[in-house]
Amino acid sequence: MSSPITPETNWAPDSWRSKPIKQCPEYPDKAALQKSISELQRLPPIVHPREIVKLKEHLRDVAQGKAFLLQGGDCAELFDYCQQDVIESKIKLLLQMSLVLIWGADKRVVRIGRMAGQYAKPRSSPMETVDGKQVPSFRGDILNGFHIDERELDPNRMVKAYHYSAATLNYIRASISSGIADLHRPLNWGLGHVRDPKLKDKYQQAVTFLKEMLRFMHTIGADKSEKLDTVDLFTSHEGLLLEYEQPLVRLLENPLTNKKEYFDTSAHFLWIGDRTRQLDHAHVEFFRGIANPLGVKVGPTTPASDLLDLLRTLNPAREPGKITLITRYGAGKVASLLPAHIRAVEDSEFKQTVVWQCDPMHGNTQSVSGGIKTRSFSDIFSELQQTLRIHKEQGSYLGGVHLELTGDAVTECLGGSEGLDEDDLSTNYTSFCDPRLNEKQALELAFLIADHYRC
Ligand code: PEP
Ligand code: MN
Numbered sequence: 201m202s203s204p205i206t207p208e209t210n211w212a213p214d215s216w217r218s219k220p221i222k223q224c225p226e227y228p229d230k231a232a233l234q235k236s237i238s239e240l241q242r243l244p245p246i247v248h249p250r251e252i253v254k255l256k257e258h259l260r261d262v263a264q265g266k267a268f269l270l271q272g273g274d275c276a277e278l279f280d281y282c283q284q285d286v287i288e289s290k291i292k293l294l295l296q297m298s299l300v301l302i303w304g305a306d307k308r309v310v311r312i313g314r315m316a317g318q319y320a321k322p323r324s325s326p327m328e329t330v331d332g333k334q335v336p337s338f339r340g341d342i343l344n345g346f347h348i349d350e351r352e353l354d355p356n357r358m359v360k361a362y363h364y365s366a367a368t369l370n371y372i373r374a375s376i377s378s379g380i381a382d383l384h385r386p387l388n389w390g391l392g393h394v395r396d397p398k399l400k401d402k403y404q405q406a407v408t409f410l411k412e413m414l415r416f417m418h419t420i421g422a423d424k425s426e427k428l429d430t431v432d433l434f435t436s437h438e439g440l441l442l443e444y445e446q447p448l449v450r451l452l453e454n455p456l457t458n459k460k461e462y463f464d465t466s467a468h469f470l471w472i473g474d475r476t477r478q479l480d481h482a483h484v485e486f487f488r489g490i491a492n493p494l495g496v497k498v499g500p501t502t503p504a505s506d507l508l509d510l511l512r513t514l515n516p517a518r519e520p521g522k523i524t525l526i527t528r529y530g531a532g533k534v535a536s537l538l539p540a541h542i543r544a545v546e547d548s549e550f551k552q553t554v555v556w557q558c559d560p561m562h563g564n565t566q567s568v569s570g571g572i573k574t575r576s577f578s579d580i581f582s583e584l585q586q587t588l589r590i591h592k593e594q595g596s597y598l599g600g601v602h603l604e605l606t607g608d609a610v611t612e613c614l615g616g617s618e619g620l621d622e623d624d625l626s627t628n629y630t631s632f633c634d635p636r637l638n639e640k641q642a643l644e645l646a647f648l649i650a651d652h653y654r655c
Contacts, residue, residue, distance in 0.1 A: 211489035213449040213462065216442055221482035222475055223322045223440060225343055225353050233443065236355040240447035245465030246317075246366050247435065249452045249491075255434045255468045256493045258310040259521030262555045262599040268307045269524070269557060269600025270298050271436060271469075272642070273314025275634035276321050279341045279364045287371050289607025290315060291380055291433060293639050296389075297646035303410055304650020311433050314604070316368040317467045318437040319343075319361045320444070321633055322475045338632065342441055346632050358444045365435075365466065372433055393640055394617040403647050436495070439470035442486050454491065461491035471495030471526060474562070477502075479509050488513050495524040495602075499563065500533050504544035511550045524555040526602050530563025531582040538587060542594045558587040559602035565634060568614075568622050574635050577615030581648055588652050601649065604634055605642040616641035 227233040261267040272294060274281065281287075290313065298309040319342035328337045336351040338344060342361040344351050389407045394400040439445050448466040453459070464470055470490070474497040476483040487494055496510055507525070515522045525545070529537050545554055560583035564575045584601065591598040611627040612635030614620050629635075637645065 209489065211485075213446050213486075213489070215489070216446075216482040216486035219480065219482040219485045220478075221442070222478070223473075224482070225339070225441070225443070227353050227355050227443075229355065233355040236358045237443065237447050239359050240362055240444065243362055245450055245452075245463070246362070246369060246448065247465055247468050249461075249463050249465075250455045251434070252463055252468050252492050253454060253456055254432070255310070255312075256519075256521055258308075258432075259493050259524065259555055260519075261308070261521070262310060263521040263553055265597040265599070266307065267310055267599075268301055268305050269310045269312065269555060270294060270301060270603075271312040271314065271557065271600060272297075272603040272605045274318060274606060274631070274636060275314075275604045276340050276632050277315060277318040277437075278346075278632060279319070279360060282364045282368050282371075284371065286607070287315070287368060288375060288380065289639070290605075291372060291375060293605065293607040293642055294433065295380075297643060299410055300406060300643070300646040300650050303406060303413075304646075305653040310600075312436045312469055313372070313433055314436055316372065316435040316437075317361065317365040319364075320438060320441040322438070322440055322473050340633075342444060355443070358441070361444065362448075362466075369435055372435070376433060389643075394644075395619065396617065399617060402651065403644075406647060406650065434468040436467050436469035436471065438473045439464070439483065439487060439494075440473060440476065442482060445470070445486065449490065462489050464490045464492050467492075469493050469495065469524075471497060471524070473497050474499050474501075474528070477506075477510065479506060479513065484510065484513060493522055493524065495526045495557070497559070497562070498525050498527045498541060500529050500537055502541070504540050507541055507544050508548055508550070511545070511548075511554070515550075515553070518550060518553050520553045521555060522553070524557050524600070526557045526559045527587065528559040528562040528602075529583070531560075531579040531586070533563065534583050534586045535590065538590050539594060542591065542596050546594065546596050555599040556591060556596060557600040557602050558584055558598060560584040560587070561602075561604045561634065568625070572622075572625050572629070574622075574625060575613045577613055577637075577641055577644075580613070580637070581645065584645070584649065585652065588649075601645075603637060603642065603645070605637040605639075607639050609640075610636060610638045612636050612638070613641055616644055 262269045294311050301309050319340045321340035323337040327334050338346045342357050391403050449462050449464050451460050452463050454461050472483050560580045564579040611624045612631050
C-alpha cells in the first residue's frame with residue numbers, strides 16, 4: 201500500500217513487513233498474490249467506520265461494567281457456510297443466548313459473531329498426515345482448501361473470502377433489518393433434552409419469565425421502539441492473514457472526531473491469536489496502527505509483563521474498551537494464572553480500560569480415541585465459573601464470553617444436558633477445525649451464566 205508513514209508513530213499499513221512473522225504463508229506465485237492484493241485494494245470497505253466506532257462505544261460500556269459481551273461462531277468458517285439457513289440459525293442462537301444473558305446479568309448485551317470473515321486458521325504444524333501421506337495442513341478457506349487436492353496455497357482465495365464475507369454480512373444486515381430479531385417472535389426454547397429435573401425446572405422458569413416479559417412489552421407497545429425491533433450484530437475474525445488485512449486498511453474519517461484514522465474495514469473487531477502476539481513481531485506491529493477495537497488472546501504462555509507491554513503498544517491512548525483480553529487457560533490452569541494477569545492490568549494505568557472476556561474453549565481441547573478432537577462441557581463451564589469467581593474476588597469485571605458454537609445439531613463437544621458421550625461424537629461431527637458447542641449446549645451455557653448472576 202502506498203499510504204504515507206505517519207512520522208509520529210513510524211507506522212504504516214505495511215510496516216509489519218519488516219518484522220519477523222509467525223504463521224505466514226509463502227505463496228509460490230508472487231504475481232498471482234500481487235493481483236489479488238490489487239483487486240482487494242480496489243474493492244470497497246466491507247464495514248463502515250461509523251459501525252466500528254459504534255462498537256467501540258459499546259465496548260467502552262463493557263469495560264466499565266455497564267454491558268456484557270457475547271462473541272461466538274465457528275472455529276473455522278467455511279465459504280460453504282454462506283447459506284441462508286446456516287447464517288440465520290447462528291444469528292437466532294446468538295440472539296436467544298443474549299436474551300438469557302440480559303435477563304441474568306440485568307445488563308445490555310453486545311453481540312459479535314465470529315462470522316463473515318473467520319476464514320484463516322493458525323496451525324501447529326505446516327504439514328499433516330492424511331491416509332498415510334504427508335500433505336500441507338488445511339489453513340482455512342482463505343488460504344487453501346480442505347480437500348486433499350486443494351492444499352496448495354491459492355492467493356485468489358483472498359478475493360473469494362472478501363466476496364463471501366460481504367455476502368454473509370449483507371444477509372446478516374438484511375435479516376436483522378427485516379425483523380429476524382423481533383423479540384416478540386416465538387423462539388424455539390425446546391428444553392426436551394434436559395434430563396435433570398432440577399435443571400429443567402430452572403431453565404423453564406427463565407423461559408417462562410422471558411416469554412411473559414416479551415408478551416408484556418408487546419402489550420404496552422414497548423416492542424415497537426427501534427431498540428427492540430432490531431439488534432446490532434457486529435462481525436469479527438482473527439487478524440491472522442496480513443496479506444488480506446492490509447489492502448482492506450483505509451484511511452477514513454472517524455465520524456466522532458472528524459479525524460482520519462486507519463480502519464481495518466474487513467470486520468468490526470479483530471483479534472490477535474495466541475500464536476501471533478509476540479511484541480516485536482508483525483501482527484502486533486500491524487494492529488498497533490489500526491483504529492478498530494481489538495482482541496488479544498491471553499493464555500498460559502503469556503507473561504504478565506508482556507500483557508502490559510501489549511496494552512502500551514496497542515492502546516497508548518488508554519481508550520476504554522479498545523482492547524479485549526480474551527483469556528483461555530484451561531479449567532485446570534485458570535485458578536493459578538488468571539489472578540496475576542488481572543492484578544498486572546488492574547494495578548496499572550490500564551485499570552478499568554480493558555474488556556475481560558473468557559474463552560473457555562481453547563484451553564480445554566482434548567483428543568479421545570481415534571484422535572477425535574473434542575471438549576467437555578463440564579471443563580468449559582468449569583473454566584467459565586472459575587473465571588467469574590476470580591474476577592469477583594479480584595474486584596474486576598468479567599465483561600464477556602468468547603465461544604465456538606453453531607446453530608446446528610452437531611455432536612462435537614461432550615456432555616451438556618443431552619449427555620453426549622464419546623460414542624455420540626461421530627453422529628454429526630462436521631467441524632473442519634475445533635469442536636463447537638451445539639445449539640442446546642450453547643443455550644445451556646447462557647442459562648448457567650445467567651444463573652451465576654442471579655444467585
Ligand atoms: C481460535 O480462536 O480459533 C484460536 C485458534 O484460538 P487461540 O489463538 O486462542 O488458540
Ligand atoms: Mn478454534
